[in-house]
Amino acid sequence: MQTLFHDHHGADPRLLLLSAEEQSMRLSRVRAALDGKADAVLLRDNANIYYVCGRVFSGYVYIPAVEDAQPIYFVRRPNHLAGEQVDLIRKPEEIPAILARRGLKAPGCIALELGALSFDAATRLMKVFGDAEVVDATPVMRCARAVKTPYEIEKLKASGRKQTLIYERIPKLYREGMTDVELQIEIERALRLEGCLGQFRVAGDEMELFMGNVLTGDNADNPSPYDFAMGGAGLDPSIPVGANGSMIRPHKPVMVDVNGNFTGYMTDMTRCYSDGEPEELTRKANECSRRICRELAQLGRPGAEAKALYKRAVEIAEEEGFGPNFMGYRSHAGFVGHGVGIEVNELPVIAPRSRDVLEAGNVIALEPKFVLPGIGAVGIENTYVVRADGPMECITLAREEITDLD
Amino acid sequence: MQTLFHDHHGADPRLLLLSAEEQSMRLSRVRAALDGKADAVLLRDNANIYYVCGRVFSGYVYIPAVEDAQPIYFVRRPNHLAGEQVDLIRKPEEIPAILARRGLKAPGCIALELGALSFDAATRLMKVFGDAEVVDATPVMRCARAVKTPYEIEKLKASGRKQTLIYERIPKLYREGMTDVELQIEIERALRLEGCLGQFRVAGDEMELFMGNVLTGDNADNPSPYDFAMGGAGLDPSIPVGANGSMIRPHKPVMVDVNGNFTGYMTDMTRCYSDGEPEELTRKANECSRRICRELAQLGRPGAEAKALYKRAVEIAEEEGFGPNFMGYRSHAGFVGHGVGIEVNELPVIAPRSRDVLEAGNVIALEPKFVLPGIGAVGIENTYVVRADGPMECITLAREEITDLD
Numbered sequence: 001m002q003t004l005f006h007d008h009h010g011a012d013p014r015l016l017l018l019s020a021e022e023q024s025m026r027l028s029r030v031r032a033a034l035d036g037k038a039d040a041v042l043l044r045d046n047a048n049i050y051y052v053c054g055r056v057f058s059g060y061v062y063i064p065a066v067e068d069a070q071p072i073y074f075v076r077r078p079n080h081l082a083g084e085q086v087d088l089i090r091k092p093e094e095i096p097a098i099l100a101r102r103g104l105k106a107p108g109c110i111a112l113e114l115g116a117l118s119f120d121a122a123t124r125l126m127k128v129f130g131d132a133e134v135v136d137a138t139p140v141m142r143c144a145r146a147v148k149t150p151y152e153i154e155k156l157k158a159s160g161r162k163q164t165l166i167y168e169r170i171p172k173l174y175r176e177g178m179t180d181v182e183l184q185i186e187i188e189r190a191l192r193l194e195g196c197l198g199q200f201r202v203a204g205d206e207m208e209l210f211m212g213n214v215l216t217g218d219n220a221d222n223p224s225p226y227d228f229a230m231g232g233a234g235l236d237p238s239i240p241v242g243a244n245g246s247m248i249r250p251h252k253p254v255m256v257d258v259n260g261n262f263t264g265y266m267t268d269m270t271r272c273y274s275d276g277e278p279e280e281l282t283r284k285a286n287e288c289s290r291r292i293c294r295e296l297a298q299l300g301r302p303g304a305e306a307k308a309l310y311k312r313a314v315e316i317a318e319e320e321g322f323g324p325n326f327m328g329y330r331s332h333a334g335f336v337g338h339g340v341g342i343e344v345n346e347l348p349v350i351a352p353r354s355r356d357v358l359e360a361g362n363v364i365a366l367e368p369k370f371v372l373p374g375i376g377a378v379g380i381e382n383t384y385v386v387r388a389d390g391p392m393e394c395i396t397l398a399r400e401e402i403t404d405l406d
Numbered sequence: 407m408q409t410l411f412h413d414h415h416g417a418d419p420r421l422l423l424l425s426a427e428e429q430s431m432r433l434s435r436v437r438a439a440l441d442g443k444a445d446a447v448l449l450r451d452n453a454n455i456y457y458v459c460g461r462v463f464s465g466y467v468y469i470p471a472v473e474d475a476q477p478i479y480f481v482r483r484p485n486h487l488a489g490e491q492v493d494l495i496r497k498p499e500e501i502p503a504i505l506a507r508r509g510l511k512a513p514g515c516i517a518l519e520l521g522a523l524s525f526d527a528a529t530r531l532m533k534v535f536g537d538a539e540v541v542d543a544t545p546v547m548r549c550a551r552a553v554k555t556p557y558e559i560e561k562l563k564a565s566g567r568k569q570t571l572i573y574e575r576i577p578k579l580y581r582e583g584m585t586d587v588e589l590q591i592e593i594e595r596a597l598r599l600e601g602c603l604g605q606f607r608v609a610g611d612e613m614e615l616f617m618g619n620v621l622t623g624d625n626a627d628n629p630s631p632y633d634f635a636m637g638g639a640g641l642d643p644s645i646p647v648g649a650n651g652s653m654i655r656p657h658k659p660v661m662v663d664v665n666g667n668f669t670g671y672m673t674d675m676t677r678c679y680s681d682g683e684p685e686e687l688t689r690k691a692n693e694c695s696r697r698i699c700r701e702l703a704q705l706g707r708p709g710a711e712a713k714a715l716y717k718r719a720v721e722i723a724e725e726e727g728f729g730p731n732f733m734g735y736r737s738h739a740g741f742v743g744h745g746v747g748i749e750v751n752e753l754p755v756i757a758p759r760s761r762d763v764l765e766a767g768n769v770i771a772l773e774p775k776f777v778l779p780g781i782g783a784v785g786i787e788n789t790y791v792v793r794a795d796g797p798m799e800c801i802t803l804a805r806e807e808i809t810d811l812d
Contacts (some may be wrong), residue, residue: 011628055643058631078629119528198616210604222417223484237461238670264644
């Protein structure tokens with residue numbers, strides 16, 4: 001349960017839990033994405049603060065656009081954090097005076113997270129910076145974070161290994177007569193005992209999901225309000241997504257897509273299981289999903305267009321007769337893959353109208369899935385690293401066939 | 407795992423899962439809180455949509471301020487929802503034309519959730535409503551939701567009963583030599599098997615916590631970035647709060663404050679456990695916490711000032727010699743209680759500078775807790791309903807003494 005820079009038995013008083021070199025790489029990415037559009041970036045979103053510091057705190061990180069200038073950390077809580085670049089504050093209105101005291105000029109243009117901060121929080125910060133022009137830091141940070149550093153990829157691979165371990169153990173967690181929820185609960189426990197942090201971060205405030213999605217039978221075709229690949233009715237209309245208490249039936253697929261956050265970085269993996277031999281159509285759909293993953297992994301090279309990958313996925317699905325079942329049956333998800341990292345919905349997005357172009361260091365979850373009426377959800381999901389040369393590298397390595405639950 | 411209006415084995419196509427009478431009560435509360443300040447309220451936040459519909463969907467609810475006018479439901483997803491007042495839309499820009507088609511005048515002033523919507527989402531909606539003046543719907547909805555209807559209180563009581571059942575089972579889940587995380591994982595599983603939905607909703611985007619907080623030993627005094635009553639270092643600096651893998655030591659308290667969301671409505675309860683007799687000081691602190699709860703329950707009547715309750719809690723803590731330990735030792739939480747309901751941090755707030763005044767129907771979690779250096783976190787938390795007459799009614803009924811884990 002330890003990470004490289006953290007003694008998990010105490011709260012580390014160092015604010016910066018990244019090596020200087022690692023942080024410098026990340027700041028370079030932020031500055032490159034900013035592309036001179038502002039004099040500084042001010043971050044408050046937990047995911048972004050974690051990206052530039054290696055820890056979450058309540059407060060703000062001020063990053064001057066000038067290369068090599070050190071960030072300033074305005075900390076509200078916890079107040080035991082210390083360091084040369086740290087200033088404890090109670091409210092953001094204290095920021096300009098501190099910048100002045102540190103000899104920094106007030107920014108003429110500041111980038112704020114307009115896609116993540118509430119309207120109230122953003123307008124409050126705008127007042128703090130008085131006459132400064134404001135640009136949106138949310139796309140800047142999404143772009144910066146879309147290409148992972150080698151250290152981030154190492155963290156993702158570590159998550160992938162642990163998640164794989166649990167997926168391989170799923171048949172042992174199953175007992176005949178279980179519902180989808182009961183199996184999910186045993187998987188949740190196994191994940192947590194292996195060090196899964198439970199919570200996964202999602203960009204935006206519209207998506208809600210607890211630890212993942214286990215779907216069986218017709219529940220797979222219940223549409224949900226959320227922009228996930230698959231739906232499900234859920235247990236209660238207050239969180240209408242995922243398992244709904246359906247019995248797991250012999251020879252019918254159970255799709256498992258559960259939380260891979262072991263390191264602060266998410267891997268995303270889906271596999272199907274079946275109590276007894278699955279039907280031929282089920283197996284065929286799973287093989288089609290595997291084929292889409294394989295072909296897209298070959299196409300997924302630097303310079304490839306995300307929308308071209310999506311197009312190829314649809315072509316294969318149609319070629320194999322699963323067009324109407326692709327990414328849902330009664331309603332369809334509008335993508336086949338998405339970036340993963342600190343959040344589960346990062347860039348690039350593999351969708352029909354995506355303008356994203358793949359780069360080495362992107363980490364992408366591909367999830368070509370099918371809903372077969374009367375059968376359920378079928379397909380796999382893998383997380384891949386885009387490499388400078390060669391096809392994408394898969395980092396979620398559980399066996400891809402439909403696994404017998406016996 | 408069923409709720410009153412929901413067949414959990416399928417996705418109910420009715421948009422409205424509240425009885426007409428129940429919804430009407432809630433809309434009256436919204437209109438009363440709006441107090442004529444706008445011609446209509448437009449809701450998009452999941453918690454607020456759930457409040458006025460009894461289900462979550464992706465889209466908007468438009469509530470004319472005029473009494474008895476029916477809301478209009480603009481649904482993006484899931485698109486199988488149907489009803490006279492339902493319009494399927496792809497984007498909010500379609501709203502004005504639909505309002506016109508339905509014979510509704512464009513609002514001269516509209517209330518938007520400026521404290522919940524991102525700056526980007528809010529400014530987009532402002533453009534949709536062109537010249538309309540904008541007021542903040544977030545405090546309006548917080549105020550409306552602070553007083554629960556009888557049906558909401560019934561849901562809260564149902565959650566409290568289930569949570570109590572699990573708390574009573576905790577000694578059976580314990581094995582000698584466990585860490586805080588290991589015990590927490592067994593409690594999580596027991597909660598989930600009893601129907602806990604896992605996810606709990608928190609207002610604002612700064613708070614993150616997975617299923618609750620189990621604290622033992624000095625970890626209780628590790629400050630966290632989040633505005634919870636207690637901290638803890640957590641397992642990873644990406645989510646630095648709660649259990650950190652500390653061993654549970656004999657005779658030392660284990661504080662359990664875990665998720666009570668069984669119905670879409672949260673109850674909040676904390677109890678302490680100990681493997682073998684706790685030390686005298688531990689027991690004394692727990693009794694002090696119980697006394698604060700009892701006295702505050704007596705004071706908590708309609709018209710009582712929230713800050714007066716807080717003041718009395720501090721007085722008792724100081725009187726019993728626990729002043730420096732109250733709500734933390736190295737750092738202190740700035741409140742002793744908070745409203746609960748659809749979200750875990752509702753109104754009223756029981757804090758020194760709170761302007762809230764208690765009303766019948768408020769549901770309040772009181773959590774006077776102490777951190778004793780070298781010992782750990784001690785104290786209880788209960789959820790109470792403010793009644794028209796008499797003291798507050800406790801709806802979290804597990805025994806309050808420190809329970810032996812044997």
